[in-house]
Amino acid sequence: MNFSKKYLIFFFVLFLSYKSYTTNFTSFMGIPFGISKDKVCKMMIEKGWILKNPLSLNDYYFSGRQYAGKDIQLITISFDYDDNFNSVRIEFINIPEDTNEVFNAIINKYNFKQSGKAKYITEDSNFSIINGGDYIFIEDLRKTQKPKNNTNIISTIETDI
Numbered sequence: 107m108n109f110s111k112k113y114l115i116f117f118f119v120l121f122l123s124y125k126s127y128t129t130n131f132t133s134f135m136g137i138p139f140g141i142s143k144d145k146v147c148k149m150m151i152e153k154g155w156i157l158k159n160p161l162s163l164n165d166y167y168f169s170g171r172q173y174a175g176k177d178i179q180l181i182t183i184s185f186d187y188d189d190n191f192n193s194v195r196i197e198f199i200n201i202p203e204d205t206n207e208v209f210n211a212i213i214n215k216y217n218f219k220q221s222g223k224a225k226y227i228t229e230d231s232n233f234s235i236i237n238g239g240d241y242i243f244i245e246d247l248r249k250t251q252k253p254k255n256n257t258n259i260i261s262t263i264e265t266d267i
Contacts, residue, residue, distance in 0.1 A: 156169050
């Protein structure tokens with residue numbers, strides 16, 4: 107085997123091992139995106155977070171703990187039209203230092219790619235993360251993405267008219 111083939115094989119194996127060690131982003135603090143309000147609330151309370159607004163329809167506010175070892179002012183968890191966990195906003199007490207440190211750790215751990223000035227998305231485009239200076243905003247994009255085949259939507263609309 108010649109010298110260039112050995113290097114090609116080495117880099118291919120190195121790439122495969124890198125891909126196997128990267129972690130897919132699917133949850134926040136072990137709470138999967140897409141689960142119901144009741145499950146999110148129960149899991150956050152079990153983790154020791156304090157629910158601030160039990161009567162809110164669209165958002166749950168939690169406080170009283172740390173995230174990634176940093177003191178938190180407030181965590182806002184929002185839900186989509188089906189009442190499933192859709193996004194989270196993490197507000198830090200020590201800003202912008204903690205915000206930047208945790209933001210950079212998340213985008214590096216989960217291999218987010220830049221998609222705007224302060225917006226990053228996962229490789230599969232299922233999640234976005236934004237550094238807002240005093241907060242981090244993470245959103246599940248799976249339900250908000252446009253369908254790849256619009257002809258089915260048009261034909262469905264026409265048959266319903």
